[in-house]
Amino acid sequence: MANALYGKGREAFLKADIDLEVANIIFAFVDAGVYTLQIDVHDFRDDIPSEIAASGNLSSKTYTLGVFDAADETVSAVSGNEFEYIILIENTGTPASSHLIACIDSATGLPCTPNDGDIIVQWDSGVNKIFKL
Amino acid sequence: MEIIVPKLRLVEVKIDKDKGRVIILEEGKVVLDVPWNMALSIGRSLIKQAKIVEEHENANQIIKDQALLQRVGFPIGLTNNPAIQKESMKEAVNSRELRRALPGGIKSQSAVGTPTVIKKPPKEEN
Numbered sequence: 001m002a003n004a005l006y007g008k009g010r011e012a013f014l015k016a017d018i019d020l021e022v023a024n025i026i027f028a029f030v031d032a033g034v035y036t037l038q039i040d041v042h043d044f045r046d047d048i049p050s051e052i053a054a055s056g057n058l059s060s061k062t063y064t065l066g067v068f069d070a071a072d073e074t075v076s077a078v079s080g081n082e083f084e085y086i087i088l089i090e091n092t093g094t095p096a097s098s099h100l101i102a103c104i105d106s107a108t109g110l111p112c113t114p115n116d117g118d119i120i121v122q123w124d125s126g127v128n129k130i131f132k133l
Numbered sequence: 134m135e136i137i138v139p140k141l142r143l144v145e146v147k148i149d150k151d152k153g154r155v156i157i158l159e160e161g162k163v164v165l166d167v168p169w170n171m172a173l174s175i176g177r178s179l180i181k182q183a184k185i186v187e188e189h190e191n192a193n194q195i196i197k198d199q200a201l202l203q204r205v206g207f208p209i210g211l212t213n214n215p216a217i218q219k220e221s222m223k224e225a226v227n228s229r230e231l232r233r234a235l236p237g238g239i240k241s242q243s244a245v246g247t248p249t250v251i252k253k254p255p256k257e258e259n
Contacts, residue, residue, distance in 0.1 A: 104247075107249060120253065126246060131246060
């Protein structure tokens with residue numbers, strides 16, 4: 001599967017349930033061995049059984065012409081199984097209400113096996129940046 | 134002033150002016166004789182109502198045209214009549230002809246970028 005926005009996440013944008021400017025946006029590294037992606041079914045973070053690691057809140061967010069971008073983000077000292085997905089999440093602090101936004105499985109460096117070192121996610125510098133609505 | 138509202142048969146209708154008044158003649162007989170400002174007001178109302186009636190008369194064609202535009206994702210509304218809009222949406226979704234001609238419906242233009250994951254070596258413990 002190619003990188004994609006979650007169907008329910010798009011729905012949440014249309015219903016103004018996600019405000020990217022206000023919300024805390026994070027991403028999680030997820031092992032495809034424990035999480036079976038259902039892009040038009042899964043809606044909240046509690047659909048993901050476990051995460052290898054999660055980032056802090058994305059900073060320097062921009063939204064120009066529907067294109068979402070932010071500063072590159074470093075996740076410190078990551079350990080655990082190999083992960084295949086980077087999942088973008090609107091983090092409310094409660095998994096059952098944290099919308100899933102996008103699933104990235106095509107990225108330079110994926111799949112990635114953590115080695116206890118830092119992992120930096122450098123967003124696409126092309127026209128789509130993190131994602132485009 | 135009393136205005137008689139005739140049902141014109143459009144056999145031989147002529148609109149003319151007489152000093153400060155506008156008159157409508159049907160077969161040579163005056164059927165409407167009003168001051169110019171009232172004629173303007175009546176004219177505007179006639180156009181407004183005529184457009185509503187035209188929309189009703191052509192509703193089926195508008196529904197088909199609007200459905201086609203919706204199916205191809207062209208962002209133009211042909212009517213602001215909610216009933217016609219609703220019908221055109223049903224037509225866009227259900228019409229066998231449209232579905233065959235334009236399979237798959239409207240594609241999303243959204244896209245997700247391709248990031249780079251950079252793995253740093255673990256920090257050495259002292």
